[in-house]
Amino acid sequence: MKKSVFAAAVVASLVASNIAKAEPQAEVLHWWTSGGEAKSVAVLQKEFADNGGTWTDMPVAGGGGDAAMTALRARVLSGNAPTAVQLKGPAIAEWYEEGVLADISDVAEAQGWADVLPASIAGHMKCEGTWCAAPVNVHRIDWIWANADILKANDIAMPTTWAEFNTAADTLMAAGIIPLAHGGQAWQDATVFEAVALGLGGAEFFQSAFVDLDMDTLKSDKMVEVFDQMRKLRGYVDGNFSGRDWNLATAMVMNGEAAFQIMGDWAKGEFLAAGKVPGEDFLCVSTPGDGFLYSVDSFAMFNVDGDDKQSGQKLLAELIVGKSFQKVFNLNKGSIPARTDVALDEFDSCAHTSAADMASSNKEGSLLPSYAHGMALRGAQAGAITDVVTAHFNSDMSSADAVQMLADAIANSM
Ligand code: GAL
Numbered sequence: 001m002k003k004s005v006f007a008a009a010v011v012a013s014l015v016a017s018n019i020a021k022a023e024p025q026a027e028v029l030h031w032w033t034s035g036g037e038a039k040s041v042a043v044l045q046k047e048f049a050d051n052g053g054t055w056t057d058m059p060v061a062g063g064g065g066d067a068a069m070t071a072l073r074a075r076v077l078s079g080n081a082p083t084a085v086q087l088k089g090p091a092i093a094e095w096y097e098e099g100v101l102a103d104i105s106d107v108a109e110a111q112g113w114a115d116v117l118p119a120s121i122a123g124h125m126k127c128e129g130t131w132c133a134a135p136v137n138v139h140r141i142d143w144i145w146a147n148a149d150i151l152k153a154n155d156i157a158m159p160t161t162w163a164e165f166n167t168a169a170d171t172l173m174a175a176g177i178i179p180l181a182h183g184g185q186a187w188q189d190a191t192v193f194e195a196v197a198l199g200l201g202g203a204e205f206f207q208s209a210f211v212d213l214d215m216d217t218l219k220s221d222k223m224v225e226v227f228d229q230m231r232k233l234r235g236y237v238d239g240n241f242s243g244r245d246w247n248l249a250t251a252m253v254m255n256g257e258a259a260f261q262i263m264g265d266w267a268k269g270e271f272l273a274a275g276k277v278p279g280e281d282f283l284c285v286s287t288p289g290d291g292f293l294y295s296v297d298s299f300a301m302f303n304v305d306g307d308d309k310q311s312g313q314k315l316l317a318e319l320i321v322g323k324s325f326q327k328v329f330n331l332n333k334g335s336i337p338a339r340t341d342v343a344l345d346e347f348d349s350c351a352h353t354s355a356a357d358m359a360s361s362n363k364e365g366s367l368l369p370s371y372a373h374g375m376a377l378r379g380a381q382a383g384a385i386t387d388v389v390t391a392h393f394n395s396d397m398s399s400a401d402a403v404q405m406l407a408d409a410i411a412n413s414m
Contacts, residue, residue, distance in 0.1 A: 012341040022307035024053040024315040028299075029075070031068040036269025040333040047319045053312055058082055063246045064187030064373065076100055081302035083309050085318050087133060089124060089375040090300050096127035097301065102301040102310075103129040116321070116339045120367065121296055124375070125313040133298040134320040135385040137335035140354045141264040141293040141370045145250070146283045147273070148176060150259045158285040162199055162229055165260075165288065169236045172259050181258035183244035186390040190372035192233060192262045193389045197226045199289030203366035206291065210371040213381060213414075219407045227392055227399035233262075234393055242394075246256040253282065254328040262287060264295065264373065267351055268334030284350040292357050293367035295373035296338060319391040384409040 026048065032041040045055045060068035075081055081100060088205055097099050108131035114122060117135065125133045144165075148159060154175055159165035169179035171327070182188060184193060198206045201222045208217040217223070240256070241249075250270040262375040271282050278284060286292075297370065299320060301313040319325050326337040327346070334342070336351050336358070361367040369375035371382055388409050392402040 025314035026312035027056040029082040036273040074144040083118040087300040133300040176404035178258040181249040181252035184242040190386040195287040265334040292361035384413040
């Protein structure tokens with residue numbers, strides 16, 4: 001063997017043995033700070049520690065993750081990226097294009113991710129053919145949560161059309177009950193808006209407006225109707241809604257202060273963490289209309305130096321897609337596993353509905369990525385829509401003006 005080749009081989013084997021010996025470390029940036037969320041992320045922390053890892057927690061409070069994403073940018077710009085980051089949808093590709101994401105294909109291939117993840121989910125985890133993120137779950141966005149006692153006392157059934165929702169809300173208002181628990185934060189407004197849009201417009205309308213950004217759809221009469229319903233909903237929230245965190249809105253439903261909340265199924269994680277029982281204390285039903293809006297939480301690993309950190313990234317990726325984590329985490333989080341081979345026996349009826357509806361909407365072509373939760377569009381376009389939605393919700397802007405503003409905002413964001 002030539003001297004230089006021999007030296008290279010020695011270095012390579014030393015590196016390999018160091019990686020093997022390195023104690024896994026991970027600094028993990030995430031926004032899971034509510035009761036149910038914290039309980040869920042603790043599952044990953046425990047599995048990481050049980051496997052010899054040292055976890056440095058970097059929680060950035062703020063539902064929907066806007067504040068976490070601002071913190072991430074600051075860290076990456078200062079050349080000090082966290083080891084692992086809660087990141088999802090097109091934002092993964094945006095970071096990949098900046099050349100800062102680590103390739104986790106070795107773990108993905110060794111664990112056979114392609115065989116256990118649905119193709120649609122796997123697609124979000126790949127960047128130009130390499131695996132660049134690990135999925136933890138599937139959250140459904142288009143849900144209504146309700147206080148069971150309030151509905152019973154007022155003789156109200158879970159609404160199956162938006163007209164029924166409005167009738168129920170009017171009855172509750174007349175009885176002095178807050179119909180809709182809502183937190184006035186832009187991402188929560190957007191969450192409600194996209195559920196209304198899917199319900200009133202249907203899957204093709206949703207796809208055309210919020211995935212394809214088709215101008216005619218954005219300016220359509222149907223979109224005017226969507227804003228009309230948002231104006232109705234604005235009338236059903238209490239006077240203190242502004243700035244309220246989503247979990248405090250969930251608590252209002254739990255405590256009988258309000259009847260309904262329109263929110264993704266992390267709200268169920270909150271009910272469960274408080275010991276509430278689905279079907280007894282609280283009810284779940286998908287928002288009126290056909291289809292299923294999904295959000296897949298995932299973690300991306302950033303390029304970092306140090307064998308300890310790199311082995312931490314590998315261990316994390318491996319645990320995240322592991323069967324046991326996918327089950328226990330999702331039992332707490334309110335979502336369903338991203339893996340298709342995890343038995344759902346221990347999951348509740350809302351999770352079963354979610355899994356069944358996901359399968360049927362996949363067949364019918366109405367399984368759609370959530371725009372409000374960063375699954376459908378890049379940041380600039382999603383932000384442009386949300387700005388209009390929240391400006392309309394917080395003013396007396398007409399639906400026609402909102403639609404015009406929406407079309408202008410998208411045109412300017414391209
Ligand atoms: C979503 C995220 C969920 C949940 C929620 C509220 O964007 O997918 O996991 O944490 O925000 O914080």
